[in-house]
Amino acid sequence: MGDQGTVWLPEAASTVAGDVDALFYFILWVSTILFIGVIGTMVLFAWRFRRRSSQDRPQPVRENKLIEASWIVVPTLLVAIVFVWGFRVFLELGIAPPNSYEIDVRARKWSWLFEYSSGAQSSELHVPVHRPVKLRMISEDVIHSFFVPAFRVKADVFAGRYSYVWFEATRQDTFVVACAEYCGMAHSQMLTRVVVHSQDDFENWLANNAADADMTPAERGERLYSQQGCFACHSLDGIELTGPSFQGLAGSTRMFTDGTSAEADANYLRQAIVNPAAEIVQGYEALMPGTYSSLSAADLDALVAFIEAQ
């Protein structure tokens, strides 16, 4: 419903979402009633007891132990109810079912990488419907946070320490995955999608993404472009994002911030991937992570071939 701009929580698409929403709406309605009561009382008191003349004298009010006690007991009962209720939902959210399908997640400035047990990798999360999925997440740099509004799940992702989140999608659809923890300049652009497949489609997807022997280097490069999240900063259609677009990049003359220039040949492209800070093109900043130096030689060849084809 969020897409249509209502004032309620967005559409829910996970098994836990219903319980989370029910608790939230309970608190919301109790709060609304309390707030209307409070405003009403205040306006009533303010009107009823306004000063009518300078000779006006208030009646002395005696303190009342019963009222004092009730103001402590009633809210205590109320918060006890929501706590016990909340705790049950909390346990449900916190403990992944034992048969969960596990996926590894790597977060870095400013993209996501999902690694499946079959060896497949993707920059968009692919999951089967109606099956609990547990993510084991780690960051390569600063703190990020995995957030799928439609699933009502969110968990911080740290460097040097795994964190976990689980969900069971209830509908075949695609949903937005956002980074919820502020992570630097392009934080707003750090987003991807979760694609929920039927179980069969999911198996097919895994199979299609596992084998790559029969692909050309440029095709493998295209997949890496998507898996490694290059698209977050480098477009293919000439639009300038954080980094230069790949369109027409190969073969062009690059002007650097130190005043030198070079032709973007294969060696230049390779160097720009493994050691991006070495030469910065005019109009850009040294923002690209150095993580890509760990790509295999074959992957680098494939990426260069892909860029050359643009």
Place this chain on the structure above:
Amino acid sequence: MAEPHSSSHEHKQGFWRTYWFSTDHKVIGIQYGITALLFLLFGFGLMLLMRWQLASPGVEIPLLGALTPEMYNQFGAMHGTIMVFLGIVPLAVGAFGNYVVPLQIGAPDMAFPRLNMASYHFFFWGGVVMLASFFVPEGAAKAGWTSYPPLADIETMGQTMWLWGMVLLITSSLLGAVNFITTIIQLRADGMTFFRMPFFVWAQFITAFLLLLAFPPLEAAGFLQLADRLLDTSFFLPSGLVTTDGPLEVAGGGSPLLWQHLFWFLAHPEVYVLILPAMGIVAEVLANNTRKPLWGYRLMVYSLIFLGFMSFIVWAHHMFITGMGTAISAFFQVTTMIISIPSVVILSALFITLWGGSIRFTVPMLFALGFLPMFGFGGLTGLPLGLAPTDIPLHDTYYVIGHFHYVVAPGTILAMFAGIYYWYPKITGRELNNTLGHIHFWGSIVSMNVIFFPMLIQGMAGVSRRLFDGGHTYSFSEGVMHYNVLMSVAAFALLAFQIPFLINFFMSLKRGRKTTRDNHWAATTLEWSATPTPPVPHGNFETVPTVYRGPYEYSVPGHATDFLSQDEASPPAAEAVAAEELVEA
């Protein structure tokens, strides 16, 4: 210790000693007040630039050009820092606390006047360092006001300036806190027992303890983060980090979570540092303008003490999504639920105080009445955030922004305005204009609601905070993006409605009607009843007052006027008995 009263008529001092290096708590209070108001205006200005960007991403701002993500992130981090540490805390504690507390307890000055002066100067230079950080290479801090490492550890030079600035500000607060505690314990006038202290003094007393106990961990954490940045330590850096320049060559082995614990161990009590003085001001104004005693004064004081204690054991509710253990998480959910109860008690007591009153709708009273429901609203919207399951989808979204702004802006800031309108005649000897006050109040409360209410809706839809483009890249936020225009228009309206206040504030210094009597509001507390308006420059009182009664003896039956000042000697026997009954019952 404060100099004895007799030395107050000493030789005239020069300009610098009188206005800049003064040891008089009243002058220091005014210094704090003016500086803090300027910082509030500046922090508000940063917010307006951000709201411009959110309503119309990429559209150029006059003189400044289009906002880059770097600029937006600097403004965001500095808006938070300035509003909290350079705006509201100095105004609530430094200004009101300094000016009013010694007068209300019948003290000639603060216990350590030179420490008090030092406290202001640490604050001032902390502010200067923060402002200067905008001009260092690559600008001010942009890791958010929370400065979470590793991001903050690898950020640009502005972050180092932020840390030095914070160290100065924290030092200032610690010096102030020691001074308040000593003053309130040691320098109360004869007869001013703890339970005869005005509620405002109690609020400042508890606040001082919060500052004293909560700030040292953050000061330590600030030094650790400085060491990480300048001395290549790794307190907050785990091993194997990779940044823009390749792998980080640090020892590693540190924990980013350590910072979060140290930060929130301060920053949650800090919330109560922002709110308790506000409650104190509202209590004073309500009792004075309903012309009746505060309902449940003792219960309110006990709630305040309990609140102060509990505020130290709720901090990890800011960290529910960091993956902490179930038992710890459960503990912090319980304490968070419990801490709502004393707040409810204080707020209800203030509401019940209205019952049976003879309410004068003065301008300070309007602001105090505005505070009550707005603070209540802020508290209620916080309930879902105190429980982990409902916090998880809302955490780090605009819902959180909306929630705490309701507490701090239409909550605390309205109370601060109540305080300004209430004590301005005391400080200057002149009245503020009533009409301008009304325009200021209604304009402010309406625009604040239009700014902050849509934030709750955006947050429920899942729009994250700290997004340079406000969430335009997220498909799920499309339906709530249009609110940005309305919110930004309201933000500029809020600026417009501060103009009557500024005019009123400065014009009334010269042109305001002179107050006709020392006790302008017919109040019972010592700052109004026992000292001239404006008060004696050094030493506060012409004769040191003796206190005979509780703080809010309004409308005592049988008494000629509707208020009995704390320093008024015993009325005839019959009245004394009646008054005694009222207090004891």
